[in-house]
Amino acid sequence: MRHHLKRSIAHWIILVALAATIFVGDDSLADERLNGFLKKAVDIAQPKTVKIFGASVGRVEGYGTGIIVSNDGHIITGNGVYLNGYSTRVTLNNGETYPVKVIRRDSNLQLALLKIDASTPDFFELGETPAAEKGDWVIAVSNAFKVAERAEPLSVTLGILSLETKMTAKRRGTEVIYEGPLYLIDCITSNPGAAGGAVVTADGELVGMIGKLIESKETNTRMNYAVPEKLLARFLAGKPSESTQASTSPKGNSKPADLGITLFSLGGRKSPAFVDRVRRGSAAKKAGIRSDDLIVTLAGQTISNSTDYKSVLATLIPGEKTVIVVKRRNSLERFDIVPDEKK
């Protein structure tokens, strides 16, 4: 009986100890693992991201965010008039504030390179290899709405990389030439002061920099996006950006192309590209285009209206075969077409 008692006491001691271990272990471990899974990334990104305060001009906010890209105080941010003032300053993660010198600007990518007289071990090393692919977690670190001041940490939001794409964009209603590739992200960064913030992976690696506020032409919505790291690297190295190269005419000094198509002019540049007349002996006639056809795509590009038609036509090279798709009655017809040289 005594043995039995001893045994059961021993059992209970073990079990209680065991249960206690598991309770404690469960709570602390689960908490650390569940709730802190992005702590590392945030800890890495915060000291490498800075607050920028400049002059507010009219309705343009006088503040922004920037990323440190060298150990001797180079900072990249979104270009803006707020950097034009005499008293632009940068506040580091530790609260130290420095006056700023603007080194260089890129009006195409809307980037600005700044310099402060401070050295720091905390900076993003810019590389060419993409740190994230579509669907990966991304964390945006920025001072949107100037929520953080002095040594206060910046605001952190979570999202994923939605798409890497090229797009035409608008800024404040007017079309801009931003055609560079960019990373669309699904955390909301289209807010005042967020431009220049860091977008990092769950490991704290830089994906890109939050770009200036633009609206997509395709959807008419404000874009949440990052300028890819490799474009930042080229900007830092002083190389011309890819989109500048892309915007130069691809066909060099070749002659303009002609298809021999006259479109219906219904007044306005946004009217659909209905074929009015096809000139005899022209490229369109040879291909089989008729009047009343609606041009739907040309050379793989969607032709929404007569303006689209003109801009795509300007990129065609005489003698080089391409494809035109038209809507004729109830079907889509596809034709090969060889553009003539414009006389």
Add this chain to the structure above:
Amino acid sequence: MGHQRVFELIAERIEMMFELSQAGKNKSGVSVGSSLIRFRGPRQDRVAGFPVFKTIALGVLVLGVILSTSLTHLNAQEDQPDIGLSAGILLAPKAFRAATKKVLPCLVTIESFGGVGAVQGKIGGIRRQGEGSTTGIIVSKDGYVITSSFNFIQKPRVITLKTSDGSAYLAKPIANDNTRKLTLLKIQNESKTGEAKPLNLNVAKFMSEEEIRVGQWAVTVGIGFGDVNPAISIGIVSAKNRGFGRAIQTDANVSPANYGGPMIDVQGRIIGVCVPLNPKSSSLASGVEWYDSGIGFAIPLYDQSIIEKLKKGKDINKAYLGIQPKPAKLDGSGVKVVTVVKASPAEKAGLKKDDEIVKLGKYIVQDVNQFGTLVGRFDSDSKTKITYLRGGKPMTSELAFTVPPKVTPTRPNPGSPKLSPAKKEDKGKKAQPKKSNAENENGK
């Protein structure tokens, strides 16, 4: 992981250990039960102290095994034990990509040509619809595609579709569900002789109501950014039965980039069709203003009956009953009929002045406001039972809803899209049933 589950694991482990020790033992006569805390087995032939020692040894062993097991089980992904629980979350992007890939064959890229070039005024805070392509979901092998009505707000004259294999078709709108902001398109595959060329499209599978849980991952997919690849956004299912029970709410981005596209779960099954929605307004573009607010909606299609209705070419609208209600009791509760509109569904159902409505379908009527919401749950072509008290005596009759009188339903092609901002039409909310107001919300 809850403690309950940890204990289950412990029990499991201990059970296993004892079974093992049982198997290894034969003559010692130790018999231990398989429950966690109850050990059995009278032993007469033992040396004092030995069982205690043995028990402790066994306990230590058990402890080790349990700790290692529970830690392993704590890991969502066992192959990366060092990351721990977060591994599951960190690996989620793989699931997002796989799910998107799975749903792609059921999607189409929609292009619109012509129509109202520049819509005057703003559409839900956005100047006008973008110029990009939009997304649709294939719902039948023979070429029916469901998408958001918002994509045709500019009344395009020509609509083309492109499937994931690159084939392009012309399409025409068949009908609109104005309550859910959906438009059904049909691929025009008839040849010049009028014969239908057979299509064999990949049909999307929609999740059932029970399968969708609040809090589960949601991925929205859309082709609207002018790229062949869709853009994806993730979030969770925030709520079910929003917008008069017709929509699922999510915090994933739902915007003009993915209206008409699917909201899927991590297995690539479709939760719903992304649409702009504002439960307070029926205007076509209402809800667009929320595109980056963390509030988005997708319309589930638990059963295909909505699609079947739309296939017949008849638009679906909000139900119209045709009574003017007032509170039945002094405390504002209950619903009493003040007037019954002539030739309205209410009159046809036999409702009369001073009847007190107590039940509509399966729903119990509480007050006038709630009654309006109840009516809002029904479509214009639905039938239900209405129960009312007449002189204290309960009566039930069949009720067949209709559309409000003199309302021309909107269509992408004929008719004009409602482009007025949400504020304007909210005035019509408490409109009298006799006024035929196209924007009338309650249709009471």
